[in-house]
Amino acid sequence: MINKRYIKESHQRCIDLGLSKKIKYSKKILGNEKLQDKMENKREFITLSKPFISKLYDFVKGSNFFTILTDEKGCILDVIGDDKILSEAFSLKMIPGAYMDEKNIGTNAMSLALTEKTPVQVSGADHFITAYHRWTCSAAPIRDTKGEIIGVLNLTGYSDSVHPHSLGMVVAAVNAIEKMLEAKSSNAELENVKIFLDTMLDSIPSGIITADLEGNIKTLNKYATELFGYDYLEMKNMNISDVFSEWSNAVKAIKKKESFLDEDVFVKANRNILQLNLSVHPILDHKRKLKDVVYVFKEVKKVRKLANKIMGRQAIYTFDKIIGTNKDFVESVQFAKKISDSRSTILIMGESGTGKEVFAQSIHNHSRRRKESFVAINCGAIPKNLIESELFGYAEGAFTGAKRSGHPGKFEIADGGTIFLDEIGEMPLDMQTRLLRVIEEGTVSRVGSTNEVVVDVRIIAATNKKLSDEVKKGNFRKDLFYRLNVLPLKLMPLRERKEDIPLLIDYFMDRISKRINKKQVEISANHMEKLLNYNWPGNIRELENLIELMLNTEKVPNFLDLIDTKSGSDLDYTVLDDDLTLEQVEKEHIIKVLKSSNGNITNSAKTLGIGRNTLYRKIKKHKINCSKFEQCSSLGRG
Missing domain, CATH: 3.30.450.40 (GAF domain)
Structure with missing residues (x-):
C-alpha cells in the first residue's frame, strides 16, 4: 500500500x-x-x-x-x-x-x-x-x-x-x-453497466430518447429535456408523437431493416418548432426481434459543419495573400480588416477580376466566424428556377423528385458563419424579396414548408454592376440595396494601381511555378514596361492567367511585342510561335476543357476562370461545334 x-x-x-x-x-x-x-x-x-x-x-x-x-x-x-x-x-x-x-x-x-x-x-x-x-x-x-x-x-x-x-x-x-x-x-456503444449508464447518456451532446413500438417514451437523457424544453418527469410521461409527429415512418423503416440516419426533421418543442437532425436505431431482444427504438436528435448547426466540408466551399484566402502597396488599395484592405467582425452586411463592388471573393474569404477568416462555415454562391450562375431551392432549401414533397426529408439551403449550411452572394445584381426580383426578409428577420423557410428556421449568418454580397443604376432601372429593389450597402467596399481596378503590377507578377510567378512545377520566366524591362502600360480590362485575373501562360510555354509570348498600349484593347494579338496563333491556342484550350467536363458550361467556365456569358461568347466567336458535347449541344451551330 x-x-x-x-x-x-x-x-x-x-x-x-x-x-x-x-x-x-x-x-x-x-x-x-x-x-x-x-x-x-x-x-x-x-x-x-x-x-x-x-x-x-x-x-x-x-x-x-x-x-x-x-x-x-x-x-x-x-x-x-x-x-x-x-x-x-x-x-x-x-x-x-x-x-x-x-x-x-x-x-x-x-x-x-x-x-x-x-x-x-x-x-x-x-x-x-x-x-x-x-x-x-x-x-x-x-x-x-x-x-x-x-x-x-x-x-x-x-x-x-x-x-x-x-x-x-x-x-x-x-x-x-x-x-x-x-x-x-x-463514440462507442454505451457500456452495458448500469452504474455508468445515466452519466454516459447525460455526457453525450445529443437528445437521446428510447420508446417502445407504440411510441411510449421509456428513457431519455438530460440533453433531451433541455433540447425540447420539458422537465424529465413531464417528458417521461409523453409519447414520442408529442414531439415528433412522423415517428411512425421512422419505425416502419426500422421494421423493414431500412436505415433512417441523419434525416432533417421538424419537432414540436415546449414553446416553438425546431429543426433537428435525427438518426433512429433499433433495440433488439435476445431473440433478435425489434423491441424498442432509439431516437438520437442532434442540433442541425453541428451537423452542418461536417456537411459543409463535403458540399460547401471553404475560405482559403487571408489578408496576407492580398498583394499591393498602392495607398488607396492599402486603405481598402485596412477598412476590410476593420469591418471583419461587424455583424452588418458588406457589399463589395468592383470590376470582374478585381478579387471580390478573395476579399470576402479574407474578411471571413479575419473574423470571429473563421472556424464556422463559409458558403459561396454565384447568383448569376444558377438557373432562375433553381436559385430559390439553392438558397433556402426545400421540404419533403416540395416538388417531384424532391429528396426524402428535404434538403437544406445555403443559408442553413452557413448557419453560424458567412454566406457570400456573388453577382448579387443578377438575383431575380422575387428572390430579392425573400433575401430581404432573411436579412430583416434572421429566419429562413424552405420551399414547400411554413416552418421558420432561425439562422445566424453574416452576409457578404458582391457585384460588378452599379446597383444604384439597377435600382433606377427597376432591376433591383431599393430597400434591399440599402440593406446590403451598409458597409460598402469598393475594389480598385488594376489599371488604377499599376505600381502593384511588378509585385503581383512576382507573387503569381512564384506561386504558379511551384503549383505546375515549371521554372520561372524572366521578363525583360521592355516587356515589363508594356505590362505596366497595358490597361488590364480583365484586372488581376487576366494578369494571373497571362503569367500561367508564360510559365506553361516557358517564355514571354511574342504577342506582347505587338501590344498597342494606347489602344486599350484586350490581349488578343498575333502569334505564340511561327505557326500557332493565340486565338488558336484559346480555341483548342476551350475545346479541351469542354471535353473534360462533358460540355458542362458552369464547370468549364469555372475551370477557365471566366464567367458563363464570356464562355458563351468565346464559343460563338471561335465557332466551336458543341453538338458532340451532351450538355451544350444547342450551342455553337451557327
Whole structure:
C-alpha cells in the first residue's frame, strides 16, 4: 500500500528543494482570474468526473472524509467533503487553484501519484509537512485514452478512521472515469453497466430518447429535456408523437431493416418548432426481434459543419495573400480588416477580376466566424428556377423528385458563419424579396414548408454592376440595396494601381511555378514596361492567367511585342510561335476543357476562370461545334 522507497526518495527531493516541514500552505495558489481560466479550460473534465466523485463521497459521507480532483500538474479543480474535516483543509488553503505537487507542498498522495504514475496511499508522518500528519490520503492518477495522465483523484480522512480499502475505492472511481473518457472519445456503444449508464447518456451532446413500438417514451437523457424544453418527469410521461409527429415512418423503416440516419426533421418543442437532425436505431431482444427504438436528435448547426466540408466551399484566402502597396488599395484592405467582425452586411463592388471573393474569404477568416462555415454562391450562375431551392432549401414533397426529408439551403449550411452572394445584381426580383426578409428577420423557410428556421449568418454580397443604376432601372429593389450597402467596399481596378503590377507578377510567378512545377520566366524591362502600360480590362485575373501562360510555354509570348498600349484593347494579338496563333491556342484550350467536363458550361467556365456569358461568347466567336458535347449541344451551330 505504502511503498517506503517512494516516501524516502520523495522526502529527499523535498529537502533538496529547500522545502520546510513547517509550511502550511502550497507555495502556488492561483488568483481568481487565472483560476477562472483554469476551471473553464478543464470544465469538461470536471463535469465528466463529478458524478463519480460524488458517488465515491457518498460511500464515506459522515465519516470525516473529503475528496480532491486535480489536473495533470496537481492544481486542485474540485473539493467536496464533510464540514469538519473540510474546514480544516480550507484553513490550510487546500482550495481550488492550490497546487498539490511535490515542489509546492511536499510529499503527499497526490504528488506521488503524479511522480510515480501509480495509485498510492500516504499516511501520517509519511507526509513531508507536519500539518498533514493527522491525515491519510489515497490517490490515483487519471489517464486519457492515450494513456497520458490528465489528473488525480484523492480521498483524505483522519488516519485513525481510514480503511485499507480506501485506496481501492479511489482506484475503482478512477477506472469508472477512464471508462467514461474512453466511451465519450470513441463514440462507442454505451457500456452495458448500469452504474455508468445515466452519466454516459447525460455526457453525450445529443437528445437521446428510447420508446417502445407504440411510441411510449421509456428513457431519455438530460440533453433531451433541455433540447425540447420539458422537465424529465413531464417528458417521461409523453409519447414520442408529442414531439415528433412522423415517428411512425421512422419505425416502419426500422421494421423493414431500412436505415433512417441523419434525416432533417421538424419537432414540436415546449414553446416553438425546431429543426433537428435525427438518426433512429433499433433495440433488439435476445431473440433478435425489434423491441424498442432509439431516437438520437442532434442540433442541425453541428451537423452542418461536417456537411459543409463535403458540399460547401471553404475560405482559403487571408489578408496576407492580398498583394499591393498602392495607398488607396492599402486603405481598402485596412477598412476590410476593420469591418471583419461587424455583424452588418458588406457589399463589395468592383470590376470582374478585381478579387471580390478573395476579399470576402479574407474578411471571413479575419473574423470571429473563421472556424464556422463559409458558403459561396454565384447568383448569376444558377438557373432562375433553381436559385430559390439553392438558397433556402426545400421540404419533403416540395416538388417531384424532391429528396426524402428535404434538403437544406445555403443559408442553413452557413448557419453560424458567412454566406457570400456573388453577382448579387443578377438575383431575380422575387428572390430579392425573400433575401430581404432573411436579412430583416434572421429566419429562413424552405420551399414547400411554413416552418421558420432561425439562422445566424453574416452576409457578404458582391457585384460588378452599379446597383444604384439597377435600382433606377427597376432591376433591383431599393430597400434591399440599402440593406446590403451598409458597409460598402469598393475594389480598385488594376489599371488604377499599376505600381502593384511588378509585385503581383512576382507573387503569381512564384506561386504558379511551384503549383505546375515549371521554372520561372524572366521578363525583360521592355516587356515589363508594356505590362505596366497595358490597361488590364480583365484586372488581376487576366494578369494571373497571362503569367500561367508564360510559365506553361516557358517564355514571354511574342504577342506582347505587338501590344498597342494606347489602344486599350484586350490581349488578343498575333502569334505564340511561327505557326500557332493565340486565338488558336484559346480555341483548342476551350475545346479541351469542354471535353473534360462533358460540355458542362458552369464547370468549364469555372475551370477557365471566366464567367458563363464570356464562355458563351468565346464559343460563338471561335465557332466551336458543341453538338458532340451532351450538355451544350444547342450551342455553337451557327
